[in-house]
Amino acid sequence: MAEKPLSVALIGAGMGGLAAAAMLLRKGQDVTVYEQAPAFTRLGAGIQQGPNTVKALRGIGLEQRLRDVSFRPEMTRYRDAADGTIRWERLQGDTYEEKYGAPQLLLHRAELHSALASKVPETYIKLGKTLTGFAQGDDGVRMDFADGTSAEADVMIAADGVHSVVRDAVAGPGEQRYTGRVAYRTTFPASLMNGREIEASTKWMADDRHIVIYYLNEARDEIYFVTSTPEPDYSIESWSTTGDMDELRRTYAGFHEEVRAVLDACPSAHKWALVSREPLPTWHKGRVALLGDACHPMTPYMAQGAGMAIEDAAILARCLEGAGQGDITPALAKYEAIRKPRASWIQAASGTNDIDQFRREQDKVFSYDAWTAPLDIPG
Ligand SMILES: Cc1cc2nc3c(=O)[nH]c(=O)nc-3n(C[C@H](O)[C@H](O)[C@H](O)COP(=O)(O)OP(=O)(O)OC[C@H]3O[C@@H](n4cnc5c(N)ncnc54)[C@H](O)[C@@H]3O)c2cc1C
Known part of the structure; x- marks a missing residue:
């Protein structure tokens, strides 16, 4: 010692x-x-x-x-982007606490x-x-x-x-390697959904893009989403950069109605280049x-x-x-x-x-x- x-x-x-x-x-x-x-x-x-x-x-x-x-969600659902077909229900809540000794938060x-x-x-x-x-x-x-x-x-x-x-x-x-993909991400008040509730935690997946949407607290009064969206020529990572919401809505126009409702309600989102690296x-x-x-x-x-x-x-x-x-x-x-x-x-x-x-x-x-x-x- x-x-x-x-x-x-x-x-x-x-x-x-x-x-x-x-x-x-x-x-x-x-x-x-x-x-x-x-x-x-x-x-x-x-x-x-x-x-x-x-x-x-x-x-x-x-x-x-x-x-x-x-x-603390009971589960996260992985759904097909267009028709909402469930690909995986990842049970969390008590299941995670019992199995892994702690929750997913x-x-x-x-x-x-x-x-x-x-x-x-x-x-x-x-x-x-x-x-x-x-x-x-x-x-x-x-x-x-x-x-x-x-x-x-x-x-x-x-x-x-x-x-x-x-x-x-x-x-x-x-x-470092720019992945050719960007994340639009933001939090916004659930009240902007005009009383409409969303699924607690869902990843909506298409072949080349996805969006993850979840509530941020038990009161369910704040919503978060993050995307992975193809954009080969973008490389800015900055909290001061916002994305064009109309472009974002167009990019996800083929997604399920719930996703479109979230994007319609959301006023603005940050846009962030996703990077990675070899070990x-x-x-x-x-x-x-x-x-x-x-x-x-x-x-x-x-x-x-x-x-x-x-x-x-x-x-x-x-x-x-x-x-x-x-x-x-x-x-x-x-x-x-x-x-x-x-x-x-x-x-x-x-x-x-x-x-x-x-x-x-x-x-x-x-x-x-x-x-x-x-x-x-x-x-
Ligand atoms: C879209 C997106 C979603 C994500 N979602 C999740 C998630 O759900 N769960 C999860 O676990 N992770 C998530 N991550 C990853 C997570 O954000 C990062 O892995 C994590 O922030 C890394 O922590 P860090 O301390 O290494 O770096 P950072 O959090 O980036 O902190 C680095 C700090 O160093 C400071 N700094 C930089 N250069 C200097 C310098 N020269 N001198 C002094 N200070 C300096 C910076 O200002 C900053 O405060 C996500 C990332 C992205 C991009």
């Missing part, structure tokens, strides 16, 4: 960075989170958290808070983000800090920020998302490691991107527990060895958007508990 906690710098206060900070604090380390945004804002999107993620979040005392602000992304932030004291989060460069030596890591300041830490974890500025220095140069050769170098989308960006078709970042955080915290200066690189190597096979598998499986594969393999996704999973390095 080390005499002194390690100082761990987290780059990025997204889902992965905040989860890692909260989990490392719980394991006795010192943390500082550096986030480029000047403030946290409530961006319009929903997020699903599977039982595997809820178990990881339980470990930092967030389960009840999230249950209180989430929708659907909620506003901002609720998850603020729940994670509530577990990291404000003084540990430095906003308006854009990492521009870093250098590591025998004694630690030095970080430089766009505002001209710098900082030092024993360990640096880059949780800076899909456009990570640290990734190439750790894993070598490589390109990286490595996730760590010396005292620096990658976490979350920085190392395994994935298409959202299994709703596991943030889930994988949060699982990464729990395994990282366990690997660094009690570590001293001499243990850092082996601990980061262990973290990568444990996490990479699972994250790469889910990255690949999500990319197929194959519901038969998901049906066959969901036990492997949801049974996992990052707090009890063996820390032995897979052979």
Whole structure:
């Protein structure tokens, strides 16, 4: 057991960075989170958290808070886009709780983000800090920020998302892949549906596009949808970019009447290019490691991107527990060895958007508990 906690710098206060900070604090380390945004804002999107993620979040005392602000569907239906034929009824609700030991929760992304932030004291989060460069030596890591300041830490974890500025220095140069698809996504008040109720949670699927629609809370007063829509020449990922609703409605004109009713009622939606990447050769170098989308960006078709970042955080915290200066690189190597096979598998499986594969393999996704999973390095 080390005499002194390690100082761990987290780059990025997204889902992965905040989860890692909260989990490392719980394991006795010192943390500082550096986030480029000047403030946290409530961006319009929903997020699903599977039982595997809820178990990881339980470990930092967030389960009840999230249950209180989430929708816990009895099932998600996978339907044919045009005629509504049911392809799969994925039983959730009590079935998931009994089988996997935790629920599937659907909620506003901002609720998850603020729940994670509530577990990291404000003084540990430095906003308006854009990492521009870093250098590591025998004694630690030095970080430089766009505002001209710098900082030092024993360990640096880059949780800076899909456009990570640290990734190439750790894993070598490589390109992320634009999938040729965009996600329109938004949340809007259910009151705009003029009293019409929708199915609780449904994925409407055509051969080349789909739309997922669900309620965001038990009051069923807020609706979320997210699409996967072909658009070969679009590559912008920005919360300030909105899509053309008329174009969206035309693109889904052949879909079931319920989908059309939702799109007719919705006033606006963000438009977001979907990107992916092949698994990286490595996730760590010396005292620096990658976490979350920085190392395994994935298409959202299994709703596991943030889930994988949060699982990464729990395994990282366990690997660094009690570590001293001499243990850092082996601990980061262990973290990568444990996490990479699972994250790469889910990255690949999500990319197929194959519901038969998901049906066959969901036990492997949801049974996992990052707090009890063996820390032995897979052979
Ligand atoms: C359409 C869509 C739907 C999705 N639905 C789901 C879902 O239902 N369930 C699910 O689990 N996942 C879902 N995801 C995936 C999920 O959003 C991501 O996997 C998750 O946000 C990754 O977390 P992260 O912390 O790695 O990155 P992010 O959440 O992107 O956070 C990165 C942070 O780093 C900051 N940053 C970036 N660069 C710097 C820098 N140089 N210096 C300092 N800070 C920096 C950013 O401002 C940001 O705050 C979805 C994704 C998309 C696109």
